Amino acid sequence: MNQETEKYPPNFIRHIIERDVAEGKNGGAVMTRFPPEPNGYLHLGHAKAICLSFGLARDFGGATNLRFDDTNPIKESMEFINAIKRDIAWLGFEWQQEKYASDYFPELYDFAERLIGEGKAYVDSLDAEQIRQYRGTLTEPGQDSPYRDRSVDENLDLFRRMRAGEFKDGEHVLRLKIDMASPNINLRDPTIYRIRHVAHHQTGNQWCIYPLYDYTHCLSDSLEGITHSLCDLSFEDHRPLYDWVLDELAMNLHPQQIEFSKLNLQYTMMSKRKLRQLVEQGIVDGWDDPRLPTIAGMRRRGYPAATIRDFCRRIGVTKSDNNVELALLESCIRDYLDPQAPRRMGVIDPLKVVIENYPEGETEMLEIANHPKDDAMGTRQVAFGREIYIDRADFREQANRKYKRLVTGGEVRLRGGYVIRANEVIRSDEGEILELRCSYDPATLGVNPEGRKIRGVIHWVSARASLAAEIRLYEPLFTVDNPDGVADGAEEAYRDLINPDSLVVKHGFVEASLAQAVEDDRFQFEREGYFCLDVRHSTPDQPVFNRIVGLRDSWAKIEQASS
């Protein structure tokens, strides 16, 4: 599946753009932008926005700019800028230009002076608390600031002195003069410049006043030639302001802001702010913790980029609230990996099996296909010997007919190998099963025995010629299907929602060929799931594998239903 064939299904934004292009609006051009603030890492929700903005532009022969919305230097850093660029590129998208809102600080300043000159902006000297009080409430209109009617000259003078650094943080702000009684609170004289004596990661100490989002974004879009400015629904109420600024300044290009609903994923926290708390408080192991929905986390978890693109395509784009099931994401991963992940064997919860009638000290190499349906993927040699490991879940001392694995006195096939029979269980003094004594049927390699049907096949690994490996199993980080909703408000509320078993570290064994695994390799451990090497934790003598996702498990359902 390459990018060219990744067609997106129809959605309302696509319809709007189709119509615009058909009508020749903007000369038929389509230019979008992806505008992250560099104050954190990108996550799946951003991936949705990225696929949308980049995908739409691409489909209409346009392009997309990456623009860092860097108007608030105190929260931003180069680390985040670099991480964001790396993540977008990894996702498979190329931006036309790398821009920064800070690139436009000079123009933005000039526009502000113009607005002041036209009596459309004024310097307010109320403090933050007073401004809040004057703003009114959702149901009551606000009141004009006593500074609202300052003369143009006074405003200009004050604004220039703000810019010159004559005032301390918070002493004055620049506000748009719109309507303090507007039912839309965003129009009640929004603040567009504040004083902040801090260095900026791009502009250093050139500025001590910084413009705010509502003023900056629309103008940046217009200056950049953006035709369609896509954002999430929380900005819907800001659109009148977006349009107001562009109209009052009579900008040549008036981009169209279109809002869509942001993504919610069940059992997943999807807000940058809260993700940041998880990282800063050490609840997870960094922004790239495999349990996080960050692009970096998903990459480390082993999700292929194409899988994330496919997911974004499948969830669609609407204005409805949503809470997508994890099963959909998992389905995307399995669909992508199944045809192309080489098969290997790995035993996660090892139980030693001694095959008593197999010669001691002997090892034979079994040739096993790398993929059940794709011969082109070839075969590999897997060591087999007298002692092997199987998974504890694949043996029971007794079980009903439904259980198709190894039972005392019964037979099972070792994948790619022989049929074995369980003869005896060896236990410790405490009663724990230590190992199994089995026998094998030498005549069953590659052929089925006569007169009896072997119902089960289990995976295994040689005890002598395998590799000890750490295997990390992941479950959702949260125990509720809408942690963002539940954990709102109280600072520590989400702590109680953390799933204590979100990471389970197992010590197992994998076939020796996995010693060659490198970053970006992805395997299916037969009957277990898809795994990749965790380069961060692996050491030369002990690889660490992350379970990307398990296989579908209809047996688990059967078992659960009967218990």
Added chain:
RNA sequence: UGGGGCGUCGCCAAGUCGGUAAGGCACAAGGUUUUGAUCCUUGCAUUCGGGGGUUCGAGUCCCUCCGCCCCAGCCA
């Protein structure tokens, strides 16, 4: 209770001028299978938040009610 949005199957989501409910995931039942995987087949909304109305005909138009989400940063 001011303003702005949204409500089509368990979860997503198509649904152009009103013409008689796509698809995916999930689920269920069969079949194939040396992965209880994959694959294949089949099933899965007489109904579109509720109630009225217009119409030969409404998810699509009108009225009304209900529910949910967003907004009171010198954050984005």
